[in-house]
Amino acid sequence: MILKGIPVGPLGANCYVVGCEKTKEAVVIDPGGDVARIRMLLAEQGLSLKYIIDTHGHIDHIAANDDLREATGAKILIHEADSGMLGDSKLNLASFMGFSTTFKPADKLLTDGDFIEFGELKLEVLHTPGHTPGGISLKAEGAVFTGDTLFNGSIGRTDFPGGDFDTLINSIINKLLALPDDTNIYPGHNSQSTVEAERKFNPFLR
Structure with a gap:
């Protein structure tokens, strides 16, 4: 598995490029900006983008959705419960940052337990709401991409529309x-972190 991560956008969200070493098919997780850097990373690895996956619908994770889709032809995937955020600047928090930015609809809506296949790899969709109603994590072999659900030593905010701490x-x-x-x-x-480290040391989970 090819795995590269870069911080993108003004809030430095982590954008991940995951690719199959054999077929060179890839996905981009959370393209929150800097589309040129993302495309350069794909090119450097010789990867062909199949899917753009949004772990949730906040602007710092989706800002490059439309530009990246237009440039590559990749399909955008988001959980069905967050799909409406793409077209609503209040829900996607663009208005919170002083913008009225909206995005085109996703190509496919995800649900818990779905598998996203590219090359010889696959990601399992884990519906992990709380930060947003349709927040997801993506499980790979030995790894999980948690979006804004779980951080190293912290958890996602729940004070935005649709958030719920419990x-x-x-x-x-x-x-x-x-x-x-x-x-x-x-x-x-x-x-990054590990499940063991968060179980033992994350103050919100003790």
């Missing part, structure tokens, strides 16, 4: 901490 904690405990301890966590912001 729902978020339940998602983390029942979906993420249920994974093997040595599972690497690749969050939507800041540095």
